Amino acid sequence: MSSHLKAYRAAILHSLADPAVVGVEQSYEYFEDGLLLVEDGHIARVGHAAELLPTLKDVEVVEYRDALITPGFIDTHIHYPQTGMIASYGEQLLDWLNTYTFPTERQFADKAHAGDVAGIFLKELLRNGTTTALVFGSVHKQSVDAFFEAAQALNLRMIAGKVLMDRNAPDYLTDTPESGYADSKELIERWHGKGRLHYAVTPRFAPTSTPEQLALAGKLFNEYPDLYMHTHLSENRKEIEWVKALFPERQGYLDVYDHHRLIGARSVFAHGVHLCDEECRRLAETGSAVAFCPTSNLFLGSGLFDLNKLEAHGVRVGLGTDVGAGTSFSQLQSLNEAYKVMQLQGKKLDPFKSLYLATLGGANALYLDDKIGNFASGKDADFVVLDYNATPLISYRMQQAKTLAEKLFALTMLGDDRAVKETYAAGQSVHRRD
The missing domain is CATH 3.20.20.140 (Metal-dependent hydrolases)
Structure with a gap:
Protein backbone atom coordinates (compact mmCIF):
# COMPACT_ATOMS: atom_id res chain seq x y z
CA MET A 1 0.00 0.00 0.00
CA SER A 2 1.07 3.56 -0.62
CA SER A 3 2.82 5.37 2.23
CA HIS A 4 0.30 8.17 1.66
CA LEU A 5 -2.62 5.95 2.70
CA LYS A 6 -4.19 6.63 6.08
CA ALA A 7 -7.25 5.12 7.76
CA TYR A 8 -9.83 6.63 10.12
CA ARG A 9 -11.96 4.36 12.29
CA ALA A 10 -15.30 5.33 13.87
CA ALA A 11 -18.98 5.09 13.12
CA ILE A 12 -19.32 6.44 9.56
CA LEU A 13 -22.39 7.92 7.88
CA HIS A 14 -22.84 9.54 4.48
CA SER A 15 -25.63 10.36 2.05
CA LEU A 16 -26.02 8.47 -1.22
CA ALA A 17 -29.00 10.38 -2.65
CA ASP A 18 -31.85 12.72 -1.77
CA PRO A 19 -34.37 11.00 0.56
CA ALA A 20 -37.15 12.90 -1.21
CA VAL A 21 -36.23 11.05 -4.42
CA VAL A 22 -35.16 7.55 -3.31
CA GLY A 23 -36.75 7.25 0.13
CA VAL A 24 -35.03 7.50 3.49
CA GLU A 25 -33.73 3.92 3.71
CA GLN A 26 -31.99 4.11 0.33
CA SER A 27 -30.59 7.59 0.90
CA TYR A 28 -27.63 6.81 3.16
CA GLU A 29 -24.91 4.33 4.02
CA TYR A 30 -23.88 3.63 7.61
CA PHE A 31 -21.06 1.63 9.16
CA GLU A 32 -21.36 1.24 12.92
CA ASP A 33 -17.68 0.32 13.08
CA GLY A 34 -16.39 1.83 9.89
CA LEU A 35 -13.10 2.59 8.21
CA LEU A 36 -12.43 5.54 5.93
CA LEU A 37 -9.33 5.16 3.75
CA VAL A 38 -7.73 8.37 2.51
CA GLU A 39 -4.96 8.54 -0.07
CA ASP A 40 -3.28 11.71 -1.35
CA GLY A 41 -6.13 13.90 -0.15
CA HIS A 42 -8.91 11.80 -1.69
CA ILE A 43 -11.27 9.08 -0.56
CA ALA A 44 -9.84 5.69 -1.44
CA ARG A 45 -12.53 3.50 0.12
CA VAL A 46 -15.08 3.32 2.89
CA GLY A 47 -16.50 0.20 4.53
CA HIS A 48 -16.72 -2.00 7.58
CA ALA A 49 -13.57 -2.00 9.69
CA ALA A 50 -13.72 -5.78 10.10
CA GLU A 51 -13.56 -6.22 6.31
CA LEU A 52 -10.99 -3.55 5.46
CA LEU A 53 -8.48 -3.82 8.30
CA PRO A 54 -7.17 -7.29 7.28
CA THR A 55 -6.34 -5.90 3.81
CA LEU A 56 -4.07 -3.17 5.19
CA LYS A 57 -0.38 -3.40 5.98
CA ASP A 58 1.73 -0.71 7.61
CA VAL A 59 -1.11 1.81 7.40
CA GLU A 60 -1.67 4.25 10.22
CA VAL A 61 -5.15 3.93 11.70
CA VAL A 62 -6.59 6.89 13.61
CA GLU A 63 -9.39 5.68 15.86
CA TYR A 64 -12.16 7.84 17.28
CA ARG A 65 -14.27 6.29 20.04
CA ASP A 66 -17.87 7.37 20.62
CA ALA A 67 -17.74 9.43 17.46
CA LEU A 68 -19.40 9.73 14.06
CA ILE A 69 -17.55 10.61 10.86
CA THR A 70 -19.59 12.44 8.20
CA PRO A 71 -18.62 14.39 5.09
CA GLY A 72 -17.63 18.00 5.73
CA SER A 330 -22.85 25.86 12.83
CA GLN A 331 -24.73 23.84 10.24
CA LEU A 332 -25.97 21.69 13.12
CA GLN A 333 -27.63 24.80 14.54
CA SER A 334 -28.95 25.67 11.07
CA LEU A 335 -30.59 22.25 10.92
CA ASN A 336 -32.01 22.80 14.39
CA GLU A 337 -33.74 25.94 13.10
CA ALA A 338 -34.69 24.30 9.79
CA TYR A 339 -36.58 21.61 11.68
CA LYS A 340 -38.55 24.32 13.52
CA VAL A 341 -39.27 26.19 10.29
CA MET A 342 -40.82 23.03 8.88
CA GLN A 343 -42.75 22.33 12.09
CA LEU A 344 -44.29 25.81 11.99
CA GLN A 345 -45.70 24.90 8.56
CA GLY A 346 -47.03 21.53 9.76
CA LYS A 347 -44.27 19.69 7.88
CA LYS A 348 -41.42 17.39 8.86
CA LEU A 349 -37.66 17.37 8.34
CA ASP A 350 -36.28 13.85 8.65
CA PRO A 351 -32.77 13.64 10.20
CA PHE A 352 -31.41 11.89 7.10
CA LYS A 353 -32.81 14.69 4.95
CA SER A 354 -30.98 17.09 7.25
CA LEU A 355 -27.74 15.19 6.67
CA TYR A 356 -28.35 15.38 2.93
CA LEU A 357 -28.98 19.14 2.97
CA ALA A 358 -25.78 19.82 4.90
CA THR A 359 -23.58 17.58 2.75
CA LEU A 360 -24.49 15.98 -0.59
CA GLY A 361 -27.47 18.31 -1.15
CA GLY A 362 -25.21 21.32 -0.82
CA ALA A 363 -22.70 19.72 -3.19
CA ASN A 364 -25.50 19.10 -5.69
CA ALA A 365 -26.70 22.70 -5.42
CA LEU A 366 -23.16 23.85 -6.19
CA TYR A 367 -22.55 21.30 -8.99
CA LEU A 368 -19.69 19.91 -6.92
CA ASP A 369 -21.21 16.49 -6.18
CA ASP A 370 -18.51 14.88 -8.32
CA LYS A 371 -15.90 16.25 -5.90
CA ILE A 372 -17.43 16.54 -2.42
CA GLY A 373 -20.56 15.68 -0.45
CA ASN A 374 -20.09 11.99 0.38
CA PHE A 375 -17.46 9.27 0.61
CA ALA A 376 -17.53 7.95 -2.95
CA SER A 377 -14.08 6.84 -4.08
CA GLY A 378 -12.02 9.59 -5.66
CA LYS A 379 -13.78 12.51 -4.00
CA ASP A 380 -11.95 15.07 -1.89
CA ALA A 381 -11.30 13.81 1.64
CA ASP A 382 -13.23 16.58 3.39
CA PHE A 383 -14.81 15.18 6.52
CA VAL A 384 -15.77 15.95 10.10
CA VAL A 385 -15.58 13.90 13.31
CA LEU A 386 -18.60 14.47 15.57
CA ASP A 387 -18.25 13.67 19.27
CA TYR A 388 -21.08 11.71 20.92
CA ASN A 389 -19.78 12.94 24.30
CA ALA A 390 -19.31 16.59 23.34
CA THR A 391 -21.36 17.85 26.27
CA PRO A 392 -22.77 16.09 29.33
CA LEU A 393 -26.28 16.49 27.94
CA ILE A 394 -25.40 15.10 24.49
CA SER A 395 -23.58 12.19 26.14
CA TYR A 396 -26.59 11.40 28.33
CA ARG A 397 -29.00 11.71 25.40
CA MET A 398 -26.90 9.32 23.33
CA GLN A 399 -27.14 6.72 26.06
CA GLN A 400 -30.92 6.78 25.66
CA ALA A 401 -30.91 6.67 21.84
CA LYS A 402 -32.00 3.34 20.40
CA THR A 403 -31.54 4.07 16.67
CA LEU A 404 -29.18 5.88 14.35
CA ALA A 405 -32.00 8.29 13.44
CA GLU A 406 -32.37 9.21 17.12
CA LYS A 407 -28.64 9.88 17.46
CA LEU A 408 -28.52 11.96 14.29
CA PHE A 409 -31.56 14.00 15.27
CA ALA A 410 -30.20 14.62 18.77
CA LEU A 411 -26.92 15.90 17.29
CA THR A 412 -28.79 18.40 15.12
CA MET A 413 -30.92 19.57 18.04
CA LEU A 414 -28.20 19.75 20.71
CA GLY A 415 -24.99 20.07 18.69
CA ASP A 416 -22.89 23.10 17.83
CA ASP A 417 -19.15 23.76 17.48
CA ARG A 418 -18.52 21.73 20.67
CA ALA A 419 -19.70 18.60 18.86
CA VAL A 420 -16.94 18.92 16.25
CA LYS A 421 -13.95 16.94 17.47
CA GLU A 422 -11.86 17.32 14.31
CA THR A 423 -12.22 18.68 10.78
CA TYR A 424 -10.28 17.47 7.73
CA ALA A 425 -9.84 19.16 4.34
CA ALA A 426 -8.23 17.23 1.49
CA GLY A 427 -7.10 14.66 4.03
CA GLN A 428 -5.34 17.13 6.31
CA SER A 429 -6.50 18.07 9.80
CA VAL A 430 -7.47 21.75 9.72
CA HIS A 431 -9.19 21.91 13.11
CA ARG A 432 -8.79 19.87 16.27
CA ARG A 433 -10.87 20.72 19.30
CA ASP A 434 -8.83 21.41 22.43
Whole structure:
Protein backbone atom coordinates (compact mmCIF):
# COMPACT_ATOMS: atom_id res chain seq x y z
CA MET A 1 0.00 0.00 0.00
CA SER A 2 1.07 3.56 -0.62
CA SER A 3 2.82 5.37 2.23
CA HIS A 4 0.30 8.17 1.66
CA LEU A 5 -2.62 5.95 2.70
CA LYS A 6 -4.19 6.63 6.08
CA ALA A 7 -7.25 5.12 7.76
CA TYR A 8 -9.83 6.63 10.12
CA ARG A 9 -11.96 4.36 12.29
CA ALA A 10 -15.30 5.33 13.87
CA ALA A 11 -18.98 5.09 13.12
CA ILE A 12 -19.32 6.44 9.56
CA LEU A 13 -22.39 7.92 7.88
CA HIS A 14 -22.84 9.54 4.48
CA SER A 15 -25.63 10.36 2.05
CA LEU A 16 -26.02 8.47 -1.22
CA ALA A 17 -29.00 10.38 -2.65
CA ASP A 18 -31.85 12.72 -1.77
CA PRO A 19 -34.37 11.00 0.56
CA ALA A 20 -37.15 12.90 -1.21
CA VAL A 21 -36.23 11.05 -4.42
CA VAL A 22 -35.16 7.55 -3.31
CA GLY A 23 -36.75 7.25 0.13
CA VAL A 24 -35.03 7.50 3.49
CA GLU A 25 -33.73 3.92 3.71
CA GLN A 26 -31.99 4.11 0.33
CA SER A 27 -30.59 7.59 0.90
CA TYR A 28 -27.63 6.81 3.16
CA GLU A 29 -24.91 4.33 4.02
CA TYR A 30 -23.88 3.63 7.61
CA PHE A 31 -21.06 1.63 9.16
CA GLU A 32 -21.36 1.24 12.92
CA ASP A 33 -17.68 0.32 13.08
CA GLY A 34 -16.39 1.83 9.89
CA LEU A 35 -13.10 2.59 8.21
CA LEU A 36 -12.43 5.54 5.93
CA LEU A 37 -9.33 5.16 3.75
CA VAL A 38 -7.73 8.37 2.51
CA GLU A 39 -4.96 8.54 -0.07
CA ASP A 40 -3.28 11.71 -1.35
CA GLY A 41 -6.13 13.90 -0.15
CA HIS A 42 -8.91 11.80 -1.69
CA ILE A 43 -11.27 9.08 -0.56
CA ALA A 44 -9.84 5.69 -1.44
CA ARG A 45 -12.53 3.50 0.12
CA VAL A 46 -15.08 3.32 2.89
CA GLY A 47 -16.50 0.20 4.53
CA HIS A 48 -16.72 -2.00 7.58
CA ALA A 49 -13.57 -2.00 9.69
CA ALA A 50 -13.72 -5.78 10.10
CA GLU A 51 -13.56 -6.22 6.31
CA LEU A 52 -10.99 -3.55 5.46
CA LEU A 53 -8.48 -3.82 8.30
CA PRO A 54 -7.17 -7.29 7.28
CA THR A 55 -6.34 -5.90 3.81
CA LEU A 56 -4.07 -3.17 5.19
CA LYS A 57 -0.38 -3.40 5.98
CA ASP A 58 1.73 -0.71 7.61
CA VAL A 59 -1.11 1.81 7.40
CA GLU A 60 -1.67 4.25 10.22
CA VAL A 61 -5.15 3.93 11.70
CA VAL A 62 -6.59 6.89 13.61
CA GLU A 63 -9.39 5.68 15.86
CA TYR A 64 -12.16 7.84 17.28
CA ARG A 65 -14.27 6.29 20.04
CA ASP A 66 -17.87 7.37 20.62
CA ALA A 67 -17.74 9.43 17.46
CA LEU A 68 -19.40 9.73 14.06
CA ILE A 69 -17.55 10.61 10.86
CA THR A 70 -19.59 12.44 8.20
CA PRO A 71 -18.62 14.39 5.09
CA GLY A 72 -17.63 18.00 5.73
CA PHE A 73 -20.56 20.40 5.89
CA ILE A 74 -21.31 22.69 2.95
CA ASP A 75 -22.59 26.24 3.45
CA THR A 76 -24.30 27.59 0.33
CA HIS A 77 -24.69 31.19 1.52
CA ILE A 78 -22.57 33.23 3.95
CA HIS A 79 -20.99 36.73 4.18
CA TYR A 80 -17.47 36.77 5.56
CA PRO A 81 -17.27 40.58 6.02
CA GLN A 82 -20.22 40.34 8.42
CA THR A 83 -18.38 38.11 10.89
CA GLY A 84 -17.86 40.98 13.32
CA MET A 85 -21.51 42.06 13.34
CA ILE A 86 -23.14 38.69 13.91
CA ALA A 87 -25.95 38.90 16.49
CA SER A 88 -26.65 42.60 15.96
CA TYR A 89 -29.94 43.54 17.58
CA GLY A 90 -33.36 44.36 16.37
CA GLU A 91 -33.91 45.19 12.70
CA GLN A 92 -35.54 43.67 9.63
CA LEU A 93 -33.62 43.27 6.40
CA LEU A 94 -33.46 46.72 4.81
CA ASP A 95 -32.93 48.67 8.05
CA TRP A 96 -30.45 46.03 9.19
CA LEU A 97 -28.34 46.54 6.05
CA ASN A 98 -28.14 50.29 6.56
CA THR A 99 -27.66 50.19 10.33
CA TYR A 100 -25.10 47.39 10.64
CA THR A 101 -23.97 45.82 7.39
CA PHE A 102 -22.80 48.73 5.29
CA PRO A 103 -20.74 50.44 8.04
CA THR A 104 -19.09 47.10 8.87
CA GLU A 105 -18.21 46.35 5.25
CA ARG A 106 -16.61 49.77 4.82
CA GLN A 107 -13.61 48.53 6.82
CA PHE A 108 -12.75 45.99 4.09
CA ALA A 109 -11.15 48.66 1.95
CA ASP A 110 -8.14 47.87 4.15
CA LYS A 111 -6.69 44.55 2.95
CA ALA A 112 -4.92 43.92 6.26
CA HIS A 113 -8.27 44.15 8.05
CA ALA A 114 -9.84 41.88 5.43
CA GLY A 115 -7.07 39.34 5.94
CA ASP A 116 -7.53 39.35 9.70
CA VAL A 117 -11.28 38.76 9.37
CA ALA A 118 -10.79 36.10 6.68
CA GLY A 119 -8.60 34.17 9.11
CA ILE A 120 -11.16 34.41 11.90
CA PHE A 121 -13.99 33.51 9.50
CA LEU A 122 -12.28 30.39 8.14
CA LYS A 123 -11.30 29.28 11.62
CA GLU A 124 -14.95 29.54 12.68
CA LEU A 125 -16.15 27.57 9.65
CA LEU A 126 -13.68 24.77 10.30
CA ARG A 127 -14.39 24.78 14.03
CA ASN A 128 -18.00 24.09 13.08
CA GLY A 129 -17.15 21.35 10.57
CA THR A 130 -17.82 23.38 7.41
CA THR A 131 -15.25 22.61 4.71
CA THR A 132 -16.84 24.32 1.69
CA ALA A 133 -18.77 27.58 1.51
CA LEU A 134 -20.21 29.97 -1.08
CA VAL A 135 -19.04 33.31 0.27
CA PHE A 136 -19.84 36.99 -0.23
CA GLY A 137 -16.86 39.34 -0.06
CA SER A 138 -17.33 43.10 0.11
CA VAL A 139 -17.38 45.56 -2.79
CA HIS A 140 -13.60 45.89 -2.47
CA LYS A 141 -11.59 43.52 -4.66
CA GLN A 142 -8.89 43.33 -1.97
CA SER A 143 -11.42 41.65 0.32
CA VAL A 144 -11.65 38.76 -2.13
CA ASP A 145 -7.89 38.57 -2.57
CA ALA A 146 -7.53 38.36 1.21
CA PHE A 147 -10.15 35.64 1.47
CA PHE A 148 -8.74 33.48 -1.31
CA GLU A 149 -5.20 33.83 0.04
CA ALA A 150 -6.35 32.53 3.42
CA ALA A 151 -8.40 29.70 1.89
CA GLN A 152 -5.57 28.65 -0.42
CA ALA A 153 -3.15 28.42 2.49
CA LEU A 154 -5.44 25.77 4.02
CA ASN A 155 -6.15 24.04 0.67
CA LEU A 156 -9.90 24.52 1.10
CA ARG A 157 -12.56 24.18 -1.58
CA MET A 158 -14.16 27.63 -1.41
CA ILE A 159 -16.23 29.84 -3.70
CA ALA A 160 -16.27 33.63 -3.35
CA GLY A 161 -16.78 36.86 -5.22
CA LYS A 162 -16.55 40.64 -5.05
CA VAL A 163 -19.88 42.34 -4.37
CA LEU A 164 -21.30 44.40 -7.25
CA MET A 165 -23.27 47.41 -6.03
CA ASP A 166 -23.60 50.69 -7.93
CA ARG A 167 -26.70 52.30 -6.36
CA ASN A 168 -28.88 52.45 -3.24
CA ALA A 169 -25.87 52.08 -0.96
CA PRO A 170 -23.43 54.52 0.68
CA ASP A 171 -20.95 56.14 -1.70
CA TYR A 172 -18.09 54.46 0.14
CA LEU A 173 -19.47 51.03 -0.87
CA THR A 174 -20.43 51.56 -4.49
CA ASP A 175 -18.59 50.71 -7.67
CA THR A 176 -19.65 51.36 -11.27
CA PRO A 177 -20.81 48.91 -13.93
CA GLU A 178 -17.44 49.23 -15.64
CA SER A 179 -15.22 49.06 -12.55
CA GLY A 180 -17.24 46.17 -11.11
CA TYR A 181 -16.83 44.24 -14.34
CA ALA A 182 -13.10 45.00 -14.62
CA ASP A 183 -12.33 44.20 -10.98
CA SER A 184 -14.31 40.95 -11.12
CA LYS A 185 -12.59 39.91 -14.34
CA GLU A 186 -9.20 40.53 -12.77
CA LEU A 187 -10.14 38.38 -9.76
CA ILE A 188 -11.46 35.60 -11.99
CA GLU A 189 -8.21 35.50 -13.93
CA ARG A 190 -6.23 35.38 -10.70
CA TRP A 191 -8.24 32.89 -8.64
CA HIS A 192 -10.89 30.89 -10.52
CA GLY A 193 -9.81 27.27 -10.80
CA LYS A 194 -6.61 27.83 -8.83
CA GLY A 195 -6.23 24.84 -6.53
CA ARG A 196 -9.65 24.21 -5.03
CA LEU A 197 -10.93 27.78 -5.44
CA HIS A 198 -13.84 28.99 -7.55
CA TYR A 199 -15.20 32.43 -8.38
CA ALA A 200 -18.77 33.70 -8.11
CA VAL A 201 -20.10 36.78 -9.92
CA THR A 202 -21.81 38.52 -6.99
CA PRO A 203 -24.40 41.27 -7.44
CA ARG A 204 -25.57 41.92 -3.87
CA PHE A 205 -29.26 41.98 -4.81
CA ALA A 206 -31.28 43.58 -7.56
CA PRO A 207 -32.03 46.87 -5.73
CA THR A 208 -28.34 47.75 -5.37
CA SER A 209 -27.43 47.27 -9.04
CA THR A 210 -28.55 49.28 -12.03
CA PRO A 211 -29.73 47.48 -15.16
CA GLU A 212 -26.39 48.44 -16.70
CA GLN A 213 -24.45 46.71 -13.95
CA LEU A 214 -26.66 43.62 -14.05
CA ALA A 215 -26.16 43.44 -17.83
CA LEU A 216 -22.37 43.46 -17.43
CA ALA A 217 -22.60 40.92 -14.61
CA GLY A 218 -24.56 38.64 -16.92
CA LYS A 219 -22.00 39.15 -19.67
CA LEU A 220 -19.22 38.19 -17.26
CA PHE A 221 -21.11 35.15 -15.93
CA ASN A 222 -21.34 33.79 -19.47
CA GLU A 223 -17.75 34.55 -20.48
CA TYR A 224 -16.01 31.88 -18.40
CA PRO A 225 -16.74 28.18 -17.94
CA ASP A 226 -17.88 26.93 -14.54
CA LEU A 227 -18.30 30.36 -12.95
CA TYR A 228 -20.85 30.79 -10.19
CA MET A 229 -23.43 33.53 -9.74
CA HIS A 230 -24.38 34.34 -6.16
CA THR A 231 -27.06 36.80 -5.05
CA HIS A 232 -30.22 37.25 -2.97
CA LEU A 233 -33.83 36.61 -4.00
CA SER A 234 -37.24 37.19 -2.41
CA GLU A 235 -36.03 37.30 1.17
CA ASN A 236 -38.35 39.99 2.55
CA ARG A 237 -41.73 41.32 1.41
CA LYS A 238 -40.64 44.97 1.54
CA GLU A 239 -37.59 44.05 -0.53
CA ILE A 240 -39.86 42.44 -3.14
CA GLU A 241 -42.01 45.56 -3.35
CA TRP A 242 -38.87 47.66 -3.77
CA VAL A 243 -37.74 45.48 -6.68
CA LYS A 244 -41.14 45.92 -8.34
CA ALA A 245 -40.79 49.71 -8.06
CA LEU A 246 -37.21 49.71 -9.42
CA PHE A 247 -37.91 47.29 -12.29
CA PRO A 248 -41.56 47.88 -13.29
CA GLU A 249 -40.94 46.46 -16.76
CA ARG A 250 -40.04 43.01 -15.39
CA GLN A 251 -42.54 40.26 -14.48
CA GLY A 252 -41.10 39.68 -11.01
CA TYR A 253 -37.96 39.54 -8.89
CA LEU A 254 -36.49 36.44 -10.55
CA ASP A 255 -37.25 37.86 -13.99
CA VAL A 256 -34.83 40.72 -13.27
CA TYR A 257 -31.98 38.23 -13.04
CA ASP A 258 -33.32 36.09 -15.88
CA HIS A 259 -33.51 39.08 -18.23
CA HIS A 260 -29.86 39.90 -17.51
CA ARG A 261 -28.64 36.30 -18.10
CA LEU A 262 -27.84 35.67 -14.44
CA ILE A 263 -29.83 32.50 -14.09
CA GLY A 264 -28.67 28.98 -14.90
CA ALA A 265 -26.43 26.18 -13.72
CA ARG A 266 -24.24 27.41 -10.81
CA SER A 267 -26.58 30.33 -10.09
CA VAL A 268 -27.33 30.29 -6.37
CA PHE A 269 -30.09 32.49 -4.98
CA ALA A 270 -30.08 33.01 -1.22
CA HIS A 271 -33.31 32.76 0.77
CA GLY A 272 -36.16 32.40 -1.76
CA VAL A 273 -38.70 32.65 1.06
CA HIS A 274 -41.49 34.17 -1.03
CA LEU A 275 -41.33 32.44 -4.42
CA CYS A 276 -44.35 31.77 -6.61
CA ASP A 277 -44.88 28.53 -8.53
CA GLU A 278 -43.76 30.05 -11.82
CA GLU A 279 -40.48 31.21 -10.27
CA CYS A 280 -39.91 27.75 -8.80
CA ARG A 281 -40.49 26.17 -12.21
CA ARG A 282 -38.05 28.58 -13.83
CA LEU A 283 -35.37 27.89 -11.23
CA ALA A 284 -35.77 24.15 -11.77
CA GLU A 285 -35.67 24.22 -15.55
CA THR A 286 -32.51 26.35 -15.57
CA GLY A 287 -30.71 24.22 -12.99
CA SER A 288 -30.43 27.11 -10.55
CA ALA A 289 -30.26 26.56 -6.80
CA VAL A 290 -31.69 28.20 -3.70
CA ALA A 291 -29.95 28.46 -0.31
CA PHE A 292 -32.23 27.71 2.64
CA CYS A 293 -31.07 30.02 5.48
CA PRO A 294 -33.30 29.23 8.46
CA THR A 295 -31.47 31.03 11.28
CA SER A 296 -31.34 34.26 9.24
CA ASN A 297 -34.95 34.11 8.05
CA LEU A 298 -36.19 33.64 11.61
CA PHE A 299 -33.80 36.23 13.09
CA LEU A 300 -34.80 38.97 10.62
CA GLY A 301 -38.45 37.95 10.57
CA SER A 302 -38.37 37.34 6.83
CA GLY A 303 -40.71 34.33 6.78
CA LEU A 304 -40.78 30.54 6.55
CA PHE A 305 -38.97 28.77 3.72
CA ASP A 306 -41.17 26.22 1.94
CA LEU A 307 -38.72 23.39 1.29
CA ASN A 308 -41.42 20.99 0.14
CA LYS A 309 -42.70 23.43 -2.47
CA LEU A 310 -39.26 23.90 -4.02
CA GLU A 311 -38.61 20.15 -3.93
CA ALA A 312 -41.94 19.47 -5.65
CA HIS A 313 -40.76 21.64 -8.54
CA GLY A 314 -37.33 19.97 -8.63
CA VAL A 315 -35.31 22.98 -7.47
CA ARG A 316 -31.82 22.29 -6.13
CA VAL A 317 -31.62 23.36 -2.46
CA GLY A 318 -28.61 23.79 -0.21
CA LEU A 319 -28.26 24.96 3.38
CA GLY A 320 -26.84 28.37 4.32
CA THR A 321 -26.00 30.05 7.60
CA ASP A 322 -26.11 33.59 6.13
CA VAL A 323 -23.72 34.93 8.77
CA GLY A 324 -23.98 37.75 9.87
CA ALA A 325 -27.80 37.79 9.60
CA GLY A 326 -27.58 34.15 10.60
CA THR A 327 -26.91 33.57 14.26
CA SER A 328 -24.38 30.73 14.08
CA PHE A 329 -21.63 29.33 11.88
CA SER A 330 -22.85 25.86 12.83
CA GLN A 331 -24.73 23.84 10.24
CA LEU A 332 -25.97 21.69 13.12
CA GLN A 333 -27.63 24.80 14.54
CA SER A 334 -28.95 25.67 11.07
CA LEU A 335 -30.59 22.25 10.92
CA ASN A 336 -32.01 22.80 14.39
CA GLU A 337 -33.74 25.94 13.10
CA ALA A 338 -34.69 24.30 9.79
CA TYR A 339 -36.58 21.61 11.68
CA LYS A 340 -38.55 24.32 13.52
CA VAL A 341 -39.27 26.19 10.29
CA MET A 342 -40.82 23.03 8.88
CA GLN A 343 -42.75 22.33 12.09
CA LEU A 344 -44.29 25.81 11.99
CA GLN A 345 -45.70 24.90 8.56
CA GLY A 346 -47.03 21.53 9.76
CA LYS A 347 -44.27 19.69 7.88
CA LYS A 348 -41.42 17.39 8.86
CA LEU A 349 -37.66 17.37 8.34
CA ASP A 350 -36.28 13.85 8.65
CA PRO A 351 -32.77 13.64 10.20
CA PHE A 352 -31.41 11.89 7.10
CA LYS A 353 -32.81 14.69 4.95
CA SER A 354 -30.98 17.09 7.25
CA LEU A 355 -27.74 15.19 6.67
CA TYR A 356 -28.35 15.38 2.93
CA LEU A 357 -28.98 19.14 2.97
CA ALA A 358 -25.78 19.82 4.90
CA THR A 359 -23.58 17.58 2.75
CA LEU A 360 -24.49 15.98 -0.59
CA GLY A 361 -27.47 18.31 -1.15
CA GLY A 362 -25.21 21.32 -0.82
CA ALA A 363 -22.70 19.72 -3.19
CA ASN A 364 -25.50 19.10 -5.69
CA ALA A 365 -26.70 22.70 -5.42
CA LEU A 366 -23.16 23.85 -6.19
CA TYR A 367 -22.55 21.30 -8.99
CA LEU A 368 -19.69 19.91 -6.92
CA ASP A 369 -21.21 16.49 -6.18
CA ASP A 370 -18.51 14.88 -8.32
CA LYS A 371 -15.90 16.25 -5.90
CA ILE A 372 -17.43 16.54 -2.42
CA GLY A 373 -20.56 15.68 -0.45
CA ASN A 374 -20.09 11.99 0.38
CA PHE A 375 -17.46 9.27 0.61
CA ALA A 376 -17.53 7.95 -2.95
CA SER A 377 -14.08 6.84 -4.08
CA GLY A 378 -12.02 9.59 -5.66
CA LYS A 379 -13.78 12.51 -4.00
CA ASP A 380 -11.95 15.07 -1.89
CA ALA A 381 -11.30 13.81 1.64
CA ASP A 382 -13.23 16.58 3.39
CA PHE A 383 -14.81 15.18 6.52
CA VAL A 384 -15.77 15.95 10.10
CA VAL A 385 -15.58 13.90 13.31
CA LEU A 386 -18.60 14.47 15.57
CA ASP A 387 -18.25 13.67 19.27
CA TYR A 388 -21.08 11.71 20.92
CA ASN A 389 -19.78 12.94 24.30
CA ALA A 390 -19.31 16.59 23.34
CA THR A 391 -21.36 17.85 26.27
CA PRO A 392 -22.77 16.09 29.33
CA LEU A 393 -26.28 16.49 27.94
CA ILE A 394 -25.40 15.10 24.49
CA SER A 395 -23.58 12.19 26.14
CA TYR A 396 -26.59 11.40 28.33
CA ARG A 397 -29.00 11.71 25.40
CA MET A 398 -26.90 9.32 23.33
CA GLN A 399 -27.14 6.72 26.06
CA GLN A 400 -30.92 6.78 25.66
CA ALA A 401 -30.91 6.67 21.84
CA LYS A 402 -32.00 3.34 20.40
CA THR A 403 -31.54 4.07 16.67
CA LEU A 404 -29.18 5.88 14.35
CA ALA A 405 -32.00 8.29 13.44
CA GLU A 406 -32.37 9.21 17.12
CA LYS A 407 -28.64 9.88 17.46
CA LEU A 408 -28.52 11.96 14.29
CA PHE A 409 -31.56 14.00 15.27
CA ALA A 410 -30.20 14.62 18.77
CA LEU A 411 -26.92 15.90 17.29
CA THR A 412 -28.79 18.40 15.12
CA MET A 413 -30.92 19.57 18.04
CA LEU A 414 -28.20 19.75 20.71
CA GLY A 415 -24.99 20.07 18.69
CA ASP A 416 -22.89 23.10 17.83
CA ASP A 417 -19.15 23.76 17.48
CA ARG A 418 -18.52 21.73 20.67
CA ALA A 419 -19.70 18.60 18.86
CA VAL A 420 -16.94 18.92 16.25
CA LYS A 421 -13.95 16.94 17.47
CA GLU A 422 -11.86 17.32 14.31
CA THR A 423 -12.22 18.68 10.78
CA TYR A 424 -10.28 17.47 7.73
CA ALA A 425 -9.84 19.16 4.34
CA ALA A 426 -8.23 17.23 1.49
CA GLY A 427 -7.10 14.66 4.03
CA GLN A 428 -5.34 17.13 6.31
CA SER A 429 -6.50 18.07 9.80
CA VAL A 430 -7.47 21.75 9.72
CA HIS A 431 -9.19 21.91 13.11
CA ARG A 432 -8.79 19.87 16.27
CA ARG A 433 -10.87 20.72 19.30
CA ASP A 434 -8.83 21.41 22.43
